[in-house]
Amino acid sequence: MTVEITGFDWVPDFAKGFVRDLRPRWACAEIGLPYSMRLLNAAGPRPEAYFQEQPWGQVPALVDPGEGVRIFESGAILLHLGEKDERLLPRDPQARATAISWLFAAYNSVEPHMFELSNVEIFAAGEQWAELRRPSLMAEAGKRFDRLADAMAGREWLAGTFSIADIAMASVLRLAEGSGLIEDRPVLMDYLQRAIARPAFKAALAAQLADFKPAPAAAA
Template sequence: MPVTDQADIVITAFDWVPDFARGFVRDLRPRWACEELGLDYAEHLISAMERPADHYRLQPWGQVPVLRDGEVTIFESGAILLHLAEKDERLMPADPQRRANAIAWVFAALNSVEPMMFELGNVDIFAKDEEWAKLRRPGLIDFIRTRLTRLSDALGEKDYLLDDFSVADIAMATVLREGVEAGLVAEFPHLSAYLDRCTARPAFTRALEAQLASLRLNPVAA
């Protein structure tokens, strides 16, 4: 199990989140990348309720994850994924075009798909009783379906976005998981099978278990 007390790689994560967020916080992404590459990492857990002042110097909005890799500190899960992927061709192909494709798909996952999933979470969870959310949801669902249709067409019959598993699949699979509860991914057989294939990987299972194990059941009282 790559989670250790001491390691060159340290992932900052929350020590508690609400039930709906358990297993979905973005520190899952670097955990998964480390598990795929067999990289030992340590956890630095902080309170989501009372975020330390010094954390804002590392992450301007107080979010997670933040990664420290030796002398390098980096925030934003996509940037962290690319940093880790550069360590090994198992996540980042050496071929220039395939490398470009992997990078492009990471950006596509986080810029072309995830914002709509994030908005759906806002509509369905945080603002579900608001009139504007009820009015917004049908159009939002249609727009997400359009994006997923294009994604499904691009994936086609391939096992993974680049045929072989790469950092692009860590980004895209974690985004697609956000649409499972709404039933959207199930509408697209290729995407549903792709997501099942990604999340069946032992490295994903270990990363998910590690995140869940790090989370308290209740927040620490302020």
């Protein structure tokens, strides 16, 4: 049965290909799970009813009519989809625990640094505080990436086989491209390139990009 994923019909150019509905799209593509999209106007107010599904009006949210489930937050959605197919979440107890651990690590131990880097380099670009913050932020992030690189040494995928952990981590690492954090650590660059070379990622990315409309007049 088809699941429904919520996304946006427009975002600024810098966000195209990075909106988080890409993550469940990728997971669905990996296992051939049909999905439909409910596209919201990112440039305008969210429908009031949507706040009952996602308290902050963000994307993605997912409706799974087959199981009668509504769920939000990309990590929770990936975990839900992983329960459907061992190609996304291993059934071996230790491999499953490892995949879940890395799923949470991607979003709690790595991605916050990427949020701050985006704030410094995009949303507060040129501001004095951002210029002062960047060196220490890069040093802090670098330490995180060093530990991640150490953990990735000798691994093809985080939990042994490809899983939702890799969808999460690769999605986060894409945010660091061009910063030097990935490029200076070949084991992480190689890992990211393996992940984004997967046909399911390419299909999910193309599908997201195809859904974006031209910029509305207010955002042009």
